[in-house]
Amino acid sequence: DAGVIQSPRHEVTEMGQEVTLRCKPISGHNSLFWYRQTMMRGLELLIYFNNNVPIDDSGMPEDRFSAKMPNASFSTLKIQPSEPRDSAVYFCASSLSTSPLHFGNGTRLTVT
Amino acid sequence: QQPVQSPQAVILREGEDAVINCSSSKALYSVHWYRQKHGEAPVFLMILLKGGEQKGHEKISASFNEKKQQSSLYLTASQLSYSGTYFCGTEEGSGNTGKLIFGQGTTLQVKP
Numbered sequence: 001d002a003g004v005i006q007s008p009r010h011e012v013t014e015m016g017q018e019v020t021l022r023c024k025p026i027s028g029h030n031s032l033f034w035y036r037q038t039m040m041r042g043l044e045l046l047i048y049f050n051n052n053v054p055i056d057d058s059g060m061p062e063d064r065f066s067a068k069m070p071n072a073s074f075s076t077l078k079i080q081p082s083e084p085r086d087s088a089v090y091f092c093a094s095s096l097s098t099s100p101l102h103f104g105n106g107t108r109l110t111v112t
Numbered sequence: 113q114q115p116v117q118s119p120q121a122v123i124l125r126e127g128e129d130a131v132i133n134c135s136s137s138k139a140l141y142s143v144h145w146y147r148q149k150h151g152e153a154p155v156f157l158m159i160l161l162k163g164g165e166q167k168g169h170e171k172i173s174a175s176f177n178e179k180k181q182q183s184s185l186y187l188t189a190s191q192l193s194y195s196g197t198y199f200c201g202t203e204e205g206s207g208n209t210g211k212l213i214f215g216q217g218t219t220l221q222v223k224p
Contacts (some may be wrong), residue, residue, distance in 0.1 A: 031210045033210075033211075033212075035214075042114075042199075042214060042215070042216045042217055043154070043199060043214040043217075045211065045212070045213060045214075048154050048211055049209070050209075050210075055211075056209075056211060057172060082206070089114060091154075095210050097208075097210065099202075099210075100144065100156040100159060101144070101146075101154075101156065101157075101210070101212060102156070103153035105152070105153050106153055
């Protein structure tokens with residue numbers, strides 16, 4: 001089992017640029033979650049999908065953020081345009097129904 | 113509603129015990145506990161479902177009082193490997209969503 005795979009591991013970009021984060025969940029898992037972690041706000045849930053359908057996006061901070069899950073094995077989180085306050089570690093996690101969350105290694109985003 | 117964890121930080125000597133508390137203002141279906149080491153992803157420790165059960169994993173155990181919407185994590189005879197940040201994640205209402213809201217975390221440092 002390869003676990004949840006996220007790419008890239010690190011992303012440095014300039015303010016105003018588009019950023020796309022990628023996630024491959026564990027095969028067979030039907031729920032996928034995007035979290036953002038900062039020192040100030042901790043682990044925040046941004047959005048989650050069940051069977052590829054977005055269920056709750058109330059945590060998405062602004063319209064600059066969007067997420068898609070075109071199929072069961074791939075999801076993206078896009079920020080356009082990016083701002084310095086978006087700098088954080090973004091985690092993707094997957095689970096089967098209500099089983100424990102399995103987190104990816106995260107993407108550390110720095111927006112200058 | 114983000115659960116509240118206490119204390120924010122704990123420093124122990126090897127072999128000492130610690131208790132980490134997690135409290136919510138919402139009715140809870142389940143409480144999950146995770147540990148995160150610096151620069152790594154959170155790793156699942158245990159789930160507690162409503163029913164007031166207590167679970168154990170070696171020298172780490174936890175309890176869940178659904179009436180008080182509180183959970184506690186007990187670490188006995190701490191080891192150096194226990195160092196890290198502990199998060200509780202709460203699932204509200206009737207459950208079956210897998211959606212977890214995480215507390216701010218408790219940083220545990222175990223010294224030789």
